[in-house]
Amino acid sequence: MTPTRLPSPADAADARVLADAVAEYDGVAALSEATLLNLEGGNAHHVLRRDAHDRLVGYAQVHPDGVAELCVAPDMRRRGLGSALLEKASRVGARALWAHGNLPAAQGFAARHDLAVVRELHRMVRDLSPEDGHDPQLPDDVEVISFADDPDLSALAALNAAAFAGHPEQGRLTVEDLRARMAQPWFDPEGLIVLRDRTLVDRPWAAFHWTKAEAPVAVLGGEVYVVGVHPAYQGRGLGRPLTALGTAYLTRLGARSVHLYVDGDNHAALRTYARLGFGIERTDVLLALPARA
Ligand SMILES: CC(C)(COP(=O)(O)OP(=O)(O)OC[C@H]1O[C@@H](n2cnc3c(N)ncnc32)[C@H](O)[C@@H]1OP(=O)(O)O)[C@@H](O)C(=O)NCCC(=O)NCCS
Incomplete structure (x- = not known):
């Protein structure tokens, strides 16, 4: 169980199989998108635990910022594997x-290891009906394009960094990080909606709504993946129509529900989404490890 910096393709494939089995059993995925992407490259540490038959039964990944995720095969729990992975990861x-989901096993595990909740991330969801498929009215000074019309990665990275300055993960995404997400099978450039300021000659990007629709979208629903408004355009009421533009697009693709993730302390966003009909479906928690002696 020696930590490695880059798993072999076979180890990466086994980690995905384990992640699928865990998600199926628990009803919630233990490994996030960023963690799954790191199986293909990046700078994370990986801890793999195999059984006597060489089956991968436990996996932990530690991101460069010290944030980790770990999971144990459902039939191998309560034998100390999770604790051993945590020890290596630390x-x-x-x-x-x-x-993710703050399930009873994770709560018991957290209590056993003195892990304390330091952040909450809510998954909010709402149903979509055919009326949601109509685009909303927008202020006259902005125009709508999609990333397919102008696939400018640098403009997107700059807008994202400005909109999410101070956000622990989203604000740090580089052009390379964006490219990795766009290489995923779900990526649809038409579903990355951009608002441009039509009153200025160079038509700067003011805001974007990146939607995500994994197949089959009618079953899985659509996601408000990222909504970002440049600080110069915040406070003008763009958030609501921008969100509705994306949900309209997802509705037209066949989604019957839409979900999103929002930080527990982002009261403004929580209020906005609650007013748009979203309710909290589950809450993920970030648990801090006690300081090492
Ligand atoms: C949480 C998880 C990693 C625990 O793995 P594990 O190998 O079963 O953990 P361990 O055997 O090392 O358990 C250590 C202690 O945690 C607590 N614990 C673990 N599972 C528990 C459960 N289902 N209910 C209550 N307490 C539990 C117990 O105190 C346990 O000690 P004990 O078995 O001597 O009573 C595993 O259930 C899992 O993969 N869950 C899904 C992914 C997840 O939630 N990851 C985040 C973990 S914070």
Whole structure:
């Protein structure tokens, strides 16, 4: 169970199989999109635990910022594997651990290891009806394009960094990080909606709504993946129509529900989404490890 920096393609494939089995059993995915992407490259630490038959039964990943995720095969739990993975993970820099869904096992595990909740991330959801498929009215000074019309990665990275300055993960995404997401099978450039300021000659990008629709969208629903408004355009009421533009697009693709993730302390966003009909479906928690002696 020696931590490695880059798993072999076979290890990466086994980690995906384990992640699928865990998600199926628990009803919630233990490994996030960023963690799954790191199986293909990046700078994370990986801890793999195999059984006597060489089956991968436990996996932990520690991101460069010390945030980790770990999971144990459902039939191998309560034998100390999770604790052993946590110990190795903390030795390669893990400072906090995501518990997606904050399930009873994770709560027991957290209590056993003195892990304390330091962040909450709510998954909010709402149903879509055919009326949601109509585009909303927008202010006259903005125009709508999609990333397919102008696939300018640098403009997107700059807008994202400005909109999410101060956000722990989203604000740091580089052109390369965006490119990796766009290489995923779900990426649809038409579903990345951009608002441009039509009153200025160079038509700067003011805001964007990146939607995500994984197949089959009628079953899985659509996602408000990222909504970002440049600080110069915040406070003008763009958030609501921008969100509705994306949900309209997802409705036309066949989604019957739409979900999104929002931080527990982002009261403004929570209020906005509640007013748009979203309700909290589940909450993920980030658990801090106790300081090492
Ligand atoms: C949480 C998880 C990693 C625990 O793995 P594990 O190998 O079963 O953990 P361990 O055997 O090392 O358990 C250590 C202690 O945690 C607590 N614990 C673990 N599972 C528990 C459960 N279902 N209910 C209550 N307490 C539990 C117990 O105190 C346990 O000690 P004990 O078995 O001597 O009573 C595993 O259930 C899992 O993969 N869950 C899904 C992914 C997840 O939630 N990851 C985030 C973890 S914070």
